[in-house]
Amino acid sequence: VAARRSYHEKVLDHYNNPRNVGSMKKDAEDVGTGLVGAPACGDVMKLQIKVDPTNDTITDVKFKTFGCGSAIASSSYLTELVRGMTLEQAGRIRNTEIAKELCLPPVKLHCSMLAEDAIKSAISNYYTKNPKARATDLGGT
Ligand code: FES
Ligand code: FES
Numbered sequence: 001v002a003a004r005r006s007y008h009e010k011v012l013d014h015y016n017n018p019r020n021v022g023s024m025k026k027d028a029e030d031v032g033t034g035l036v037g038a039p040a041c042g043d044v045m046k047l048q049i050k051v052d053p054t055n056d057t058i059t060d061v062k063f064k065t066f067g068c069g070s071a072i073a074s075s076s077y078l079t080e081l082v083r084g085m086t087l088e089q090a091g092r093i094r095n096t097e098i099a100k101e102l103c104l105p106p107v108k109l110h111c112s113m114l115a116e117d118a119i120k121s122a123i124s125n126y127y128t129k130n131p132k133a134r135a136t137d138l139g140g141t
Contacts, residue, residue, distance in 0.1 A: 008103035014073035019080055022062040024048045032126025036117040040110045043067030045075055047118035049082065049090075051126055056087045056133060063118070070111035074098050078115040087133070091123050 023046070024031045034047045043066060050060035061079040065072045077098055082090040095116035099109055127134040 010077075011070060011073040011102050011104070014076035014102070015069045018063075018072055018076040020061050020063060020076070020083075023064060024050060024060070024062050029129055030126075032122040032124075032129070034118040034121030034123070034125060036114060036121050038067070038071070038110050038114045041068070043071050043111070043114065045071060045114045045118045047075060047078070047115075047122045049119075049122045049126065051087065051130075051133075053130065053133060058082050058085050058087065058090055065114075067114065068108075068111060070102070070104055070108040071114050073102055074104075074112040074115040075118065077102060078119060082119060087123050087126065090119055093119060 032049045037044045045065045047063045049058045063075040065075045095112040098112040
């Protein structure tokens with residue numbers, strides 16, 4: 001009997017107890033919404049961030065993922081990771097960091113890519129709503 005690929009316990013933990021599931025008011029000015037899909041499998045992830053405009057810091061995060069266990073675990077882990085980060089820091093997160101933390105096998109790499117795409121999309125949505133924030137960020141450093 002072939003051994004079944006067993007998921008890493010961190011994946012199972014995030015899958016069984018996903019952190020920060022839910023949604024926020026999409027129209028709120030301080031909320032950025034990212035909605036992305038994985039072409040490889042059709043799974044969908046919605047990620048929302050609430051931003052403190054005084055320091056461009058993410059103060060709250062919520063997600064809803066219609067997808068496999070690795071996608072749910074990736075988004076759950078991502079929400080814990082980005083809380084408290086500045087938009088600039090959060091925008092630099094790579095899916096490989098998520099995959100490494102969760103020990104995702106190569107065939108599940110695209111699931112963590114969904115999480116990277118989702119945070120990027122949420123950040124750009126926030127910037128679209130708050131064009132001045134982006135100007136400050138670019139000029140600030
Ligand atoms: Fe659809 Fe992952 S392939 S759940
Ligand atoms: Fe498609 Fe995980 S997101 S298999």
